[in-house]
Amino acid sequence: MNATLRTTGQLPLQPDWIPIADPGAEVRALRSSIQEAIDKVLSGGTYILGEETAAFEREWAAYLGIRHCTGVASGTDAIALALRAVGVKKGDEVVTVSHTAVATVAAIETLGAVPVFVDIDPVTRCLNPDLISGVLSSRTKAILPVHLYGQPAPMETIMAIADSHGLAVVEDCAQAHGAAIAGRKVGTFGHAAAFSFYPTKNLGALGDAGAVVTDEASLAQRVREMREYGWRERYVSHIAGTNSRLDELQAAILRVKLPHLDRRNEQRRTVAARYRQAIQSAELTAPAVIPGTTHAMHLFVLECEIRSAVEESFLRSGVRTGRHYPMPVHRQPAYAGRIRGGDRLPVTEQLADHILTIPCSPEQGEDQVQRICDFLRAWPNASLQARHTSIPHRSARIG
Numbered sequence: 001m002n003a004t005l006r007t008t009g010q011l012p013l014q015p016d017w018i019p020i021a022d023p024g025a026e027v028r029a030l031r032s033s034i035q036e037a038i039d040k041v042l043s044g045g046t047y048i049l050g051e052e053t054a055a056f057e058r059e060w061a062a063y064l065g066i067r068h069c070t071g072v073a074s075g076t077d078a079i080a081l082a083l084r085a086v087g088v089k090k091g092d093e094v095v096t097v098s099h100t101a102v103a104t105v106a107a108i109e110t111l112g113a114v115p116v117f118v119d120i121d122p123v124t125r126c127l128n129p130d131l132i133s134g135v136l137s138s139r140t141k142a143i144l145p146v147h148l149y150g151q152p153a154p155m156e157t158i159m160a161i162a163d164s165h166g167l168a169v170v171e172d173c174a175q176a177h178g179a180a181i182a183g184r185k186v187g188t189f190g191h192a193a194a195f196s197f198y199p200t201k202n203l204g205a206l207g208d209a210g211a212v213v214t215d216e217a218s219l220a221q222r223v224r225e226m227r228e229y230g231w232r233e234r235y236v237s238h239i240a241g242t243n244s245r246l247d248e249l250q251a252a253i254l255r256v257k258l259p260h261l262d263r264r265n266e267q268r269r270t271v272a273a274r275y276r277q278a279i280q281s282a283e284l285t286a287p288a289v290i291p292g293t294t295h296a297m298h299l300f301v302l303e304c305e306i307r308s309a310v311e312e313s314f315l316r317s318g319v320r321t322g323r324h325y326p327m328p329v330h331r332q333p334a335y336a337g338r339i340r341g342g343d344r345l346p347v348t349e350q351l352a353d354h355i356l357t358i359p360c361s362p363e364q365g366e367d368q369v370q371r372i373c374d375f376l377r378a379w380p381n382a383s384l385q386a387r388h389t390s391i392p393h394r395s396a397r398i399g
């Protein structure tokens with residue numbers, strides 16, 4: 001077992017381990033097209049906000065079915081710029097969830113705005129719209145739902161509540177490229193939406209990248225100005241801005257990958273369906289199938305009655321697992337005790353203690369899918385199939 005060691009980040013990885021994600025596999029498959037796209041940028045001589053960025057912005061907007069897309073430097077920036085564009089200012093409250101990547105909350109605070117938490121729905125694992133009215137105050141300006149794991153949040157209900165209270169809505173679509181509600185892509189429901197193209201996302205660059213999308217020309221214009229120092233024309237800032245530009249290499253790489261997104265999402269859903277079928281034990285709960293929604297299946301997150309046992313057995317069977325996220329934001333040292341609503345999140349807390357992400361990527365070969373299905377089918381006797389005795393403890397960041 002210790003013959004050839006590969007490494008993922010800093011972890012030694014035995015050849016037959018199933019990784020939680022393998023972004024390199026897609027790159028290997030598309031290597032010649034990616035190389036061609038990179039070469040074109042290298043010889044073009046424009047490296048930031050050039051033709052590749054403009055073309056990717058058009059193509060991503062067309063894919064979603066929305067008028068405007070503005071490429072920015074990361075998903076976190078995209079959320080912050082979208083919030084600013086819809087008018088959120090210092091001291092304004094933004095209603096969101098604690099069961100998310102910390103970036104959602106960090107982005108709100110970069111503006112000096114104030115996150116307020118509501119609990120999630122136990123079935124969608126996304127913001128529970130029934131709880132929004134209970135946290136509204138005179139300072140509430142916006143709602144920031146997160147389509148976590150690729151499952152769309154209930155946008156029609158959220159928009160109706162926002163409209164009735166005059167609130168803006170920014171969707172956090174960082175994990176939901178291609179997810180949809182009744183065929184309509186997420187990112188097209190709110191006043192604006194933010195995407196991340198971090199390398200492990202369903203559509204990933206080879207570095208940091210993000211985008212803000214909107215149907216409103218004035219919002220798009222504000223984001224375009226803010227991403228480059230508030231410039232309307234070069235060197236003249238009309239509003240206070242920042243530097244959050246998308247570079248040409250990332251845009252060119254995203255253009256190569258975009259035509260493969262739908263097929264790859266379908267492959268993710270096929271793997272997920274097989275996992276669902278394999279689960280026999282009441283100790284394991286698969287993510288719910290919610291009628292009328294198309295899951296992007298960014299992450300396949302089980303709920304396990306006794307997580308540590310499942311986790312350890314998976315590891316002993318050579319399957320890496322993850323926790324997304326091990327600690328909800330309101331419990332993390334930087335946020336604990338200071339975010340309104342953080343003391344009323346029973347569903348978030350319950351879920352956080354039971355979630356376990358298992359590999360579910362388009363790259364997984366039949367043998368890997370089968371191994372995981374065999375494990376799920378055999379649980380709670382799956383540990384009998386253990387093949388590894390030494391267990392590494394860290395898994396790669398994928399969500």
Ligand SMILES: Cc1ncc(COP(=O)(O)O)c(C=O)c1O
Pocket residue numbers: 074075076077100101103104146172174175196197198208209210399
């Ligand atoms: C739900 C969610 N929101 C926001 C982000 C931030 O994106 P980025 O890492 O590109 O800044 C991420 C990415 O990790 C995410 O998963």
